[in-house]
Amino acid sequence: MQADWRLTEIERARVADLMAMLPPQAGTAVDIGARDGFISMALADRGVSVTALDLEQPAIHDPRITCVKGDATALDFADGSFELVFCAEVLEHIPSVLLETACAELARVARRHLLIGVPYKQxxxxxxxxxxxxxxxxxxxxHVNRFDEKRLSELFAGCRIAQTSFVGQTxxxxxxxxxxxxxxxxxxxxxxxxxxxxxxxxxxxxxxxxxxxxxxxxxxxxxxxx
Structure with missing residues (x-):
């Protein structure tokens, strides 16, 4: 069953914005912090082969999706395992002392693309x-971490920022x-x-x-x- 918060206007806009930023022909992806599998299924609907990862193994009953238990600070994947690493609404929850480690792990397993979603200047x-x-x-x-362009550039220093988008305002x-x-x-x-x-x-x-x-x-x- 779809969670009520998934139906809110801001959540719909956030997901639509993230989907619009997907790179073309991203054949394989890992969804970090998959939770209920909403994003994982949206990726699969776009023809992506998805691995859904969370601290507890996701219970996503979809044959297109591989569910695994894992920790963003110590990913059990080889370097460059996925064409796309998708990580939204996760990094703000990572303990601050582990944030740099988590970001380094995301970059390590990404072969080509990282798609990161975080609250902006919260x-x-x-x-x-x-x-x-x-x-x-x-x-x-x-949320224990605050982000802006400078902070994200520092955390993903080895990556080139290809696109930035904003949803909502306060x-x-x-x-x-x-x-x-x-x-x-x-x-x-x-x-x-x-x-x-x-x-x-x-x-x-x-x-x-x-x-x-x-x-x-x-x-x-x-x-x-x-």
Whole structure:
């Protein structure tokens, strides 16, 4: 069954944009972070022989797709195994200390093309959550890395950028004071519905309990700020 978020306007636009950037005649591809197989099946529909990889072996029941369990930081493939390495909505979740290793692995197994999709200049101070288990702060949607052109060029220094595209836009930003006030209020507007667990203790993030009057006052102070 297709996940509801796949039907949102921004998700449809994101996938369409990625598909439009596919190189012609990419005979073989690995889909890094395949999850539900939505992208893997879209690639297969375009005649690509697809290997779908995730930390847990994907359960994609499609004879055109080979499902494997694997880690982007240590890919069990020979150099240049795939004409296309497809990696979208993954690198922002990789622990920062392993990010360079993961990017080097993607480049290593790509014979010709890398197609990378990441959030652009995301303000990771927005929509933070507070873990009810350990009390520590989490970034939105488990995103621990921020990207722009310079950062991507550094991470894929041995590659030539052939095309860049952008989907959607936002004007939302935060600041030091708002971030501190929101944290003091318990980060009530965080992304608690996300699948990703706490980055500190791996517990599932739970919606905060009812807030006190003091919490609500802090919240209003934050929302009234610049």
């Amino acid at each position: 303000d990771l101070r927005l929509d933070r959550s507070t873990c009810s288990n350990c009390g520590k702060t989490n970034p939105p949607w488990g 004007s939302e930003v935060s600041n030091f004071l708002s971030t501190r006030l929101m944290a003091a209020a318990g980060n009530p507007y965080g992304t608690y519905g996300q699948d990703e667990p706490c980055i500190h203790c791996s517990a599932a993030l739970a919606t905060p309990v009812a807030r006190t009057l003091a919490d609500r006052c802090l919240d209003q102070s934050c929302r009234a700020g610049p």
